[in-house]
Amino acid sequence: MNEYDSELVAGLLEKENYSRTEASDEAHLILLNTCSVREHAEDKVHARLGNLKIHKDRNPDVKIGILGCMAQNLKEDLLKSKPYVDIILGPDSYRRLPELLSPATVLDDNIVDTKLSRMEVYDDLFPARREGINAWISIMRGCDKFCTFCIVPFTRGRERSRSIDSIVEEVHQISAAGFKEVTLLGQNVNSFQHEGRRFHELLAEVSAVAGIERIRYTSPHPQDFDDDLLRIHAENPKVCNHIHFPLQAGSDPVLERMNRTYTRQHFLNLAKKMRDTIPGLSISTDMIVGFPGETEADFQLTLDVMKQVKFDAAFTFKYSSRPGTKASEFEDTIPEAVKQDRLQRMIVLQKEHTLLRNQGHIGEVLEVLVEKNSKKSENQHQGRTRSNKIVIFDKAGEQPGDLVTVEIVDAQGITLFGRIED
Ligand code: SF4
Structure with a gap:
């Protein structure tokens, strides 16, 4: 999503006759598009800003801006600790960039705009992409799910979808530019809905664009997976036979405290139905270990789901508390050594499953x-x-x-x- 947003901002600035440079030494403007989903991502931005301060001390005319979720979430802290940052814009404020960068605007002070919008989907703005095979297209923004560990609903605001017409127009553009594959993006991509039309209808429209050979999407929420979506996977050859299906945890009490709104059985039933319906399907997932209150028995239930589904791939994470979320107030935190041990065991099991699934392709x-x-x-x-x-x-x-x-x-x-x- 951030890669897409960076391309969107680049497109906005190219329209204003800015040109891109890969060398920060040559740049007059440096924008960091930031992520708050884990502490590690934020630490990297703080370190990068430290380097940029040296650059700005040598070149005082250079403007430095912070975009995205950290701008939204940590503006007070950034203003205090990094006063040399000129511009702080949240994810719904990118349209203001040309105005703020215009020579007519005097940036005496830091400019901060982190207002969240219920409407902004950048429907009329198209990103400046580099050549490639796969293009990302954002089809919706924000999230209404409020998982207790996640900062996204606070940094990216409420869920809203782009119009199908604008998405399809963008797909025509990428096809004309030679892209073969499109990945539709949303925090909660399968709850897409625009004027009563739903996600599977969007997939059908996108698949009608000549030149596009493959359609992927990420990330869906297990609660919003319906039969229409499974059917289009099975029937439409352009919709790829891979589903990213985030489990997060395999124990009902943990899922409930995470506010994931599904049970382990619902997840298992759906995974089975997916494999039964879609030929050659691969399933990848996200899992978190060490969520507050997770017992060894809870963790074993997650391993048990893994053993039943045998995911083709998994992104595995140690729980990282995000200030401002509900889970950050939970007191029964798990010691780091226990989290690390569980993560290690999870990775070992996943490697076995990945190899097993991949070996199943030999001879195909x-x-x-x-x-x-x-x-x-x-x-x-x-x-x-x-x-x-x-x-x-x-x-x-x-x-x-x-x-x-x-x-x-x-x-x-x-x-x-x-x-x-x-
Ligand atoms: S559905 Fe995804 S983006 Fe939305 S709150 Fe949950 S984890 Fe965050």
């Missing part, structure tokens, strides 16, 4: 979208299956963006190895 012939050179050899390409698995194979004259047929011959860790078919 899969369609692969060529993305780039493999990191290890210029003589090999890296591509991706519809089910979102990375495949490495020897080059045979194909180019990035081509769809090729590859026989899978090996699986190691998260990677498949294949042989291109004639």
Whole structure:
């Protein structure tokens, strides 16, 4: 989402005749687009701002701005501790940038605008993208779910969806620019709703755009997964057979304290239905260990869900308290060593499942979208299956963006190895 927002801001500034530089030494304006979802992300921004202060001391005319969730969430702290920052704009205030940067505007003081909007979806603004294979498109903003561990509803505001017309127009643009794949983005992507039209209807419209071969989306919420969405996965070949399906925890008491609004059984039933309905489906997930009050028995229930679903991939996190959230007030916190131990056990189990799932592809012939050179050899390409698995194979004259047929011959860790078919 932040990558998309950065492209959106770049698009806004390019319209004003700004040009982009990769070298911060050359820049007259440096914007950091920030994330508050975990403490680590914020720490990195503080460190980066420390470096930029040295730059600004040497070049006092350089303007420094902070955008996004940290701007929204930590403005007071930033104003106090980083007075050399010129502009602080929350996620709904990017339209103000051209006005604030205009020579007519005198930035005597720090400019702060973190007002959240119930309407802003940047429907008429299109991002400045670099060339590539996959383009991100934001289809909605904000979130109404209020999971107790999550800062997003406070930093990004209430849920609102873009119009289908504007999204489809953007998909036509990326197709004309040569992109083959689109990933639709939202904090809670499957609760998309615009003028009574729902997410599966949007997928159908996007899939009608010529030139787009694959459609992905992230992240859905288990509560909002309906049969219409499963059906379009099964019936529409452009909608990829990969679902990111965030579990977070596998114990009902923990899910309840997280305010996730589903039970472990609901999650398990849906995962089974997905695998039964969608051929060759891969499922990835997010999981948090060490949420306040999580007992060893609760943790074992999470491992049990993992054993039943055998996720293809997982993003695993130690719980990190976010000031301002409800969970940050929970007192029964888990010691760091216990969190670390649980995370380690979870990672070991997930590695087993990833390998098992990937080994299941050996001998299959899969369609692969060529993305780039493999990191290890210029003589090999890296591509991706519809089910979102990375495949490495020897080059045979194909180019990035081509769809090729590859026989899978090996699986190691998260990677498949294949042989291109004639
Ligand atoms: S659904 Fe996702 S974005 Fe919304 S509150 Fe929960 S974790 Fe945060």
